[in-house]
Amino acid sequence: MRQRIATRAVHAGRTRDPHTGDVVPAIHLSTTFERDDDGRLIGDYIYSRDGNPNRQALERCIAELEGGVDAACFASGSAAANAVLQCLRPGDRVLYGTDLYYGTRSMMNQITARAGVHCAEVDLADPAALDAALRDDVRLIWCESPGNPLLRIVDLAAVASRARRAGVAVLVDNTFATPICQRPLGLGADLVLHATTKFLGGHSDVVGGAVVAADADQPLWQAVRVTQRLAGGVLAPFDSWLTLRGIATLAIRMRAHQENARDLAHWLVERPEVERVHYPGLASHPGHAVAARQMSGFGGVLSFQVRGGETATRRFMAGLRLMHRATSLGGVHSLIEHRMLVEPPESTVPRNLVRLSVGIEHVDDLREDLLAGFARLGA
Numbered sequence: 001m002r003q004r005i006a007t008r009a010v011h012a013g014r015t016r017d018p019h020t021g022d023v024v025p026a027i028h029l030s031t032t033f034e035r036d037d038d039g040r041l042i043g044d045y046i047y048s049r050d051g052n053p054n055r056q057a058l059e060r061c062i063a064e065l066e067g068g069v070d071a072a073c074f075a076s077g078s079a080a081a082n083a084v085l086q087c088l089r090p091g092d093r094v095l096y097g098t099d100l101y102y103g104t105r106s107m108m109n110q111i112t113a114r115a116g117v118h119c120a121e122v123d124l125a126d127p128a129a130l131d132a133a134l135r136d137d138v139r140l141i142w143c144e145s146p147g148n149p150l151l152r153i154v155d156l157a158a159v160a161s162r163a164r165r166a167g168v169a170v171l172v173d174n175t176f177a178t179p180i181c182q183r184p185l186g187l188g189a190d191l192v193l194h195a196t197t198k199f200l201g202g203h204s205d206v207v208g209g210a211v212v213a214a215d216a217d218q219p220l221w222q223a224v225r226v227t228q229r230l231a232g233g234v235l236a237p238f239d240s241w242l243t244l245r246g247i248a249t250l251a252i253r254m255r256a257h258q259e260n261a262r263d264l265a266h267w268l269v270e271r272p273e274v275e276r277v278h279y280p281g282l283a284s285h286p287g288h289a290v291a292a293r294q295m296s297g298f299g300g301v302l303s304f305q306v307r308g309g310e311t312a313t314r315r316f317m318a319g320l321r322l323m324h325r326a327t328s329l330g331g332v333h334s335l336i337e338h339r340m341l342v343e344p345p346e347s348t349v350p351r352n353l354v355r356l357s358v359g360i361e362h363v364d365d366l367r368e369d370l371l372a373g374f375a376r377l378g379a
């Protein structure tokens with residue numbers, strides 16, 4: 001029976017306990033698992049870093065939602081990213097897109113580079129630029145679409161087919177879209193990365209990350225699994241449990257997030273206080289056609305530029321009363337952020353850029369809050 005993704009989000013990875021009849025999985029805090037008189041393991045587990053029932057349930061669920069064969073969960077999205085990058089060898093090269101999560105970029109520059117792995121930016125939306133950058137030492141292309149914080153779109157199938165011809169692996173950070181809106185493995189990617197901290201967890205109460213594999217025999221994936229077990233940056237049982245609980249409502253939350261995001265994006269475009277809106281669901285967005293083709297929804301994050309520059313943006317932010325002025329994204333509550341406050345000094349992100357992770361509140365209340373911010377601009 002092939003069930004729809006909204007159903008799988010509720011059921012995937014959850015097994016029925018024949019002893020208790022639990023409808024909700026128990027939390028397995030035990031660090032170790034016993035053997036019988038003959039030295040055989042009683043269950044499927046040896047030691048909790050190596051494998052834990054809660055983490056495994058979450059891994060199976062995320063793998064299934066992404067259409068992958070397996071997944072490995074880590075203590076954060078960054079730990080998941082680091083596990084992938086650690087599998088590369090000195091002299092290897094990673095290509096990444098222009099709109100990359102700044103934490104991943106900083107990791108590549110400050111940590112991955114120490115291991116002699118070169119990481120270089122390339123405009124993945126430009127096929128000629130990608131072809132020119134695909135030298136012999138390239139092992140991995142790191143994509144993010146929609147990107148952060150400008151919501152740039154990359155044609156994932158086009159990148160994957162070029163990479164395949166060159167024998168290079170493709171990873172897609174699918175944190176912004178979630179498998180509800182986009183399934184990169186079906187577009188030809190080899191690995192998917194998630195900061196489960198964001199939409200998958202969905203309530204801003206648990207940090208975590210995951211790597212999902214398209215193919216169990218892929219060498220990079222096998223190295224990631226070994227790194228997870230031996231380096232041990234694993235997700236804790238309770239955090240795995242919380243994340244799995246969050247995923248149960250992923251489909252319905254994403255529907256609410258993106259309905260609100262779409263309404264606000266169209267409304268913001270008309271506001272005189274707004275210079276520019278970045279949302280792939282807008283026909284005016286340069287990546288709209290590609291996004292419409294490769295996504296089944298445009299997601300719940302948008303960004304916009306406030307007319308009047310950095311000072312006006314500060315005043316606007318000071319007028320907000322409902323939305324949380326905080327970094328991160330993907331929670332049920334709206335999170336809004338003046339990006340320049342968290343971007344590194346060398347960032348080229350516009351100084352009047354505001355990123356809004358649209359929550360599931362009533363959209364009229366969100367609009368009224370934005371109006372309260374805009375009201376500060378006349379003063």
Ligand SMILES: *Cc1c(COP(=O)(O)O)cnc(C)c1O
Nearest residue numbers: 076077078101173175195197208
């Ligand atoms: C937050 C985020 C990460 C990093 O995840 P952490 O859990 O904060 O380490 C990676 N990629 C994207 C796109 C993110 O938004």
